Amino acid sequence: MGTLLSSSAWAEMELNLTKGVTAISNEVYDLHMLILWICTIIGLVVFGAMFWSMAFHRKSKGVTPATFHESTKVEILWTAIPIVILIAMAVPATSTLIKMENNDNSDITIQVTGSQWKWHYKYFDQDIEFFSVLSTPREQFDNRDGSTIAKGENYLLEVDKPLVIPVNKKVRFLITSDDVIHSWWVPAFAVKQDANPGFINEAWTIVDEPGVYRGQCAELCGKDHGYMPVVVEVKSEADYAAWIAEQKQLIADAKAAEAASLNASMSMEELMQLGETTYTAYCAACHQPTGMGLPPAFPALKGSAIATDPAQIANHVDIVVKGKNAMPPFGKQLSLKEVAAVVTYERNAWGNDTGQMVQASDVNDIANSAKGDTSTQPVAPAAAEPAPAQTSAAVEEDLTKVYTLDELMTKGEEVYMKACVACHQPTGAGMPPAFPSLIGSPIIAGDVSGHIDMVYNGSKKNPAMQAFSGQLTKSEIAAVVTYERNAWGNNSGDVVQPADVDAVSAK
Known part of the structure; x- marks a missing residue:
């Protein structure tokens, strides 16, 4: 009996809540067990009294029912006792909830974005980002491969x-979505937060032991909801530092490969082979391996205008890169070469047979043309690093030049829409609490140098606000600060010049 009632015995039961691996998850487990025992005792007392009364005060024993109708003492007791019990449960519950919501003093901030049906992770302090997708082939978990390969224990995780x-x-998590509502859930961390489009929820964890911890999307988010796992690998500090260095090297290699692909041409056979692989991995779930789709949400590609009309090549590429309706954007997931290959495959598979080939340089030209850029610089590859710092050696700036307010506002709006709008919104309203509003905010009403420092060096208190000194010139920073201090009704009248930014950066 002692073993059955022990905490470890209950924790090992498959039907009970798991303890987890973090201090806060253990607090949640202890709270769960406390409430469970309180409810069990109440149930035993109430049902025990009820069955005892039915057994020993039944009519067949000649018991005469009591004639009293009301008792003030009983009324007070059965009101007061539940209140005391609820308060006793509320005190530890409130304490645990407060700890769960305390995101202060985080060491690392990671943005988690749900997308049908994968997760996107962005490390704010390292400029690393990538997608995380179920790796088990669909044919295997759908039992359609005809093989005898046994599925692993975690084949859907x-x-x-x-x-x-x-x-x-x-580690602080900023959790959001770019399409429908998802939910990022890792039971071992006691972290479960909804990922809502247009909003940011926060969570955190501290893990003491290295290991691999699994979870999944806990919100019904569409037809592939069950194929949206979460896997977190916790490494030692030395291994984590080595992983960071490895990721940065992979990013550098990806950028070099993208640049090289602009000057290379693939044969039709090579494009079709890579295109089929890419299509199977990223497109077949919705458009089906046969290209017949799942209308109306996912239209057929076989014989469709988008895949057969020679005049729609640019539109075809643009939809793959930027997405449309239920079609998510793949511009950050696929390289230029992969986009070129999958478009070529879709235009020549299933009897489409257009004979048209698309190269990486074509994808780059179409993407740049769509955004009004006629340069030949490649579009950013998946998980690309920000542009390197633009020092005076790379960009000759006249820091003594004085711009008018109109010039700064025009330039500032362009910079804001390029670098700031994703977090602070076109209206400046932001997405609190991670990305605060800029309308009448303390940073706008405060000292200009503090505003410049925030944009130039980032925020020490809020890692979500990154430094833009490596991405924007001093003239651009001057313009965007001026714009933010005078847009959306702020109307401070402040005019910031490149020399002002230079003075703050020199401190």
């Missing part, structure tokens, strides 16, 4: 790229 975090560090 395996991903190509797990989220990696270090031990003994407070």
Whole structure:
């Protein structure tokens, strides 16, 4: 009996809540067990009294019912006792909830974005980002491969790229979505937060032991909801540092490969082979391996105008890169070469047979043309690093030049829509609490140099606000600060010049 009632015995039961691996998850488990025992005791007392009364005060024993109708003492007791019990449960519950919501003093901030049906992770302090997708082939988990290969224990909880975090560090998660409502859930961390489009929810964890911890999307988000796992790999601090260095090298290699692909041409056979592989991995779930789609949400590609009309090549590429309706954007997931290959495949598979080939340079030209850029620089590859710092050696700036307010506002709006709008919104309203509003905010009403410093060096208190000194010139920073201080009704009248930014950066 002692073993049955022990905490470890209950924790090992498959029907009970798991304890988890973090201090907060253990608090949640202890709270769960406390409430469970309180409810069990109440149930035993209430049902015990009820069955005892039925057995020993039944009519067949000649018991005469009591004639009293009301008792003030009884009324007070059965009102007061539940109140005391509720308060006793509320005190530890409130304490645990407050701890769960305390995101202060985090060491690492990671943005988690749900997308049908994968997760996107962005490390704010390292400029690393990638998608995490179920790695088990669909034919295998759908039992359609005809093979005798046994499925692993975690075949629906395996991903190509797990989220990696270090031990003994407070990791803050900013959780959102770019389409429908998802829910990021890792039971071992006691973290479960909805990912809502247009909003940011926060969570955190500190893990003491290295290991692999699994979860999944816990919100019904569409037809592939069950194939949206979460895998978190916790590494030692040394292994985490090595992983960061490895990711940065992979990013550099990807950028070099993208640049090289602009000057290379693939044969039709090579394009079709790579295109089929890419299509199977990223497109077949919705458009089907036969290209017949799942109308009306996912239209057929076989014989469709978008895949057969020679005049629609640019539109075809643009939809793959940017997405449309239920079609998510793949511009950050696929390289230029992969986009070119999958478009070529779709235009020549299933009897489409257009004979048209698309090269990486074509994708780059179409993407740049769509955004009004006629340069030949490649579009950013998946998980690309920000542009390197633009020093005076790379960009000759006249820091003594004085711009008018109109010039700064025009330039500032362009910079804001390029670098700031994703977080602070076109209206400046932001997405609190991670990305605060700029309308009448303290940073706008405060000292200009503080505003410049925030844009130039980022925020020390809020890692979500990154430094833009490596991405924007001093003239651009001057313009965007001026714009933010005078747009959306702020109307401060402040005019910031490149020399002002230079003075702040020199401190």
